[in-house]
Amino acid sequence: MKQEQITKIVNKYYPLICADYNSTALIDFHYNIYERLSGEKGMTGEVCAHAEYDWNKDKIYIYTSRMKCEEDIIRSLIHECVHSTQSKILFDLYYQLGETYDTHPYEIEARNAEENWKDYKWKEFDEWMDALGEKNGYTEY
Secondary structure (H helix, E strand, C coil), X not given: CCXXXXXXXXXXXXXXXXXXXXXXXXXXXXXXXXXXXXXXXXXXXXXXXXXEEECCCCEEEEEHHHCCCHHHHHHHHHHHHHHHCCCHHHHHHHHHCCCCCCCCHXXXXXXXXXXXXXXXXXXXXXXXXXXXXXXXXXXXX
16 A cells, blocks of 8 residues: 555544544554664565554554555554553563563454454444435434
């Protein structure tokens, strides 16, 4: 997806997701984690996340090279919003105690929350229906 499309989708859904997950994180776009960390355009590597939350800056980094569809974007926003409400101290401690990405309780919570991505598609439909009703009036039965 192009940056313009990704930005449009983020602008559309992120305010709803922020409100639902009580997040104050800002969004920052980068092509991938390697470009962000190195500052060099065109930098690549073997593994790349879809997104990342930075506790120190209260910022979500969206890696545009990984965003292939609207679902990827919404899931990533939800996942990182969940992290934005979790304790950084406990997050790090779980890893120190031997948890992996697959077994880490905070990662499990964030992945489970991603399954709510479809809820935002329904909200869009409900808002559209409400706007249509306001515009054209409601039929009484």
